[in-house]
Amino acid sequence: MSFKYKKVAVGGTFDYVHAGHKALLRMAFESGESVVIGVTSDNLVKKLGKIVERSFNKRVEMLKSFLSSFFPNRRYEIHKLDDYFGSVITDEDVEAIVVSDETFNRAREANELRKAKNFKPLKIMIVDTVKADDGLPISSTRIRNKEIDEEGHKIKH
Numbered sequence: 001m002s003f004k005y006k007k008v009a010v011g012g013t014f015d016y017v018h019a020g021h022k023a024l025l026r027m028a029f030e031s032g033e034s035v036v037i038g039v040t041s042d043n044l045v046k047k048l049g050k051i052v053e054r055s056f057n058k059r060v061e062m063l064k065s066f067l068s069s070f071f072p073n074r075r076y077e078i079h080k081l082d083d084y085f086g087s088v089i090t091d092e093d094v095e096a097i098v099v100s101d102e103t104f105n106r107a108r109e110a111n112e113l114r115k116a117k118n119f120k121p122l123k124i125m126i127v128d129t130v131k132a133d134d135g136l137p138i139s140s141t142r143i144r145n146k147e148i149d150e151e152g153h154k155i156k157h
Contacts, residue, residue, distance in 0.1 A: 007035075018148055097123075108124070
């Protein structure tokens with residue numbers, strides 16, 4: 001199998017591995033020989049005022065379980081994100097980043113930081129926001145609130 005890039009990055013909080021995350025991960029694994037996955041640390045979650053049900057270690061465990069089922073025998077690294085950028089601004093070998101339209105500007109910011117270090121800019125690949133059956137974006141918040149499930153199907157109450 002030939003890949004467009006040697007190393008592709010993607011990031012998230014991954015409180016639930018939902019359909020939106022799956023779309024991001026699918027694009028990363030389809031385009032990269034190796035994938036660097038940044039997972040928001042518990043400290044960054046607090047700093048950003050996000051609400052999560054699971055600790056960093058539990059989120060990583062769930063993510064690894066998903067990856068072993070959907071992308072067996074593929075090369076990846078999981079990095080703890082204590083800031084927005086992680087290894088995309090410290091690892092010159094990262095060639096591309098997969099983002100949602102919501103996080104596109106953050107990727108542009110990462111390229112500015114890379115430019116300051118004389119690193120090549122990242123190729124930015126954008127995945128459209130995945131919508132639930134009701135047309136609204138799938139999010140961990142909506143799943144936590146029991147509005148939808150991980151695939152975006154409305155939960156009947």
